[in-house]
Amino acid sequence: MPEHRPQDPASRPDVEAGFEHLRAGPDPVIAALVSRIGPLDRTRRRRGRPKDAYGALVRSIVGQQLSTKAARTIYERLTALFGGRTPSPAEVLAAGEADLRAAGLSGRKAEYLRELARHAESGELDLGSLHLLTDEEVADRLVAVRGLGRWTADMFLMFHLDRPDVLPVGDLGIRRAAQKAYSLSEMPSPGELRGLSHPWRPHRTLACIYLWESLDAPPEDGPGG
Structure with a gap:
């Protein structure tokens, strides 16, 4: 797997180039989907994700x-429990389980949040240095924390580190969207999804964002289509 390293901010993913690559590329399915949805601004591409690591x-x-x-x-x-902002590691550790459960978190996820908070608070997980690492190195650091799996690492690479060529094969939404877009009889396996994604390189992150968007977009013959 290629080791994608970040460069300076000026060389962040070229979204316009990615859009044109997908819209005019060799995959007619993703090209039609991208053309139908159109360009996505930064807010839509972030899909409600916080800006801090x-x-x-x-x-x-x-x-x-x-x-x-x-x-x-x-x-x-x-x-909302913390004034409308993400709680700090110290605040998560100080919060009662009843408070976290009241927000709708399961007991397991509440413990995962505490585990992340402990690693961040102690410095064992140095969030400030992750941008210096390759995609696989970032994933290795994150999955070492209980509760952070490969899916979470992929989301972090895509939405926080802006890595341009991430394919989250474990994401059910992506697999469901691919099944719908490609008229498959069932959701593609991770291996099949990798095969489908070859024409999207090196902009698989953006292609996946379009696939997520397609689940919410109106059908081509529907209102606004």
């Missing part, structure tokens, strides 16, 4: 195994 991981833990809508609702309830 710790907040991004908190949001991903909340969103594990949930639909986008359910994850957003629970995250908003959680932040």
Whole structure:
């Protein structure tokens, strides 16, 4: 797997180039989907994700195994407990389990948030240095924390570190969107999704964002289509 390292801010993913690559590329399915949805601004590409590293991981833990809508609702309830912002590691550790459960978190996710908070508070997980690492190095650091799996690492790479060529093969939304877009009889396996994604390189992150968007977009013959 290529080791994608970040460069300076001026060389962040060229979203316009990515849009043109997907719209005019060799995959007619993704080209049609991208053309129908059109360009996405920064807000839509972030899909409600916090800007800070710790907040991004908190949001991903909340969103594990949930639909986008359910994850957003629970995250908003959680932040409402802390004045509308992501709680700091110290605040998570000081919060009672009843408070976290009241926001809609399961007992397991509440413990995962505490585990992340402990690693961040102690410095064992140095969030400030992750941008210096390759995609695989970032994933290795994150999955060493209980409760942070490869899906969470992929979300962090995509939405916080802006890595341009991430394919979260474990994401059910992506697999469901691919099944719908490609008229498949069932959701593609991780291996099949990798095969489908070859023409999207090196902009698989943006392609996945369009696939997520397609789940919410009206059908081509529907209102606004």
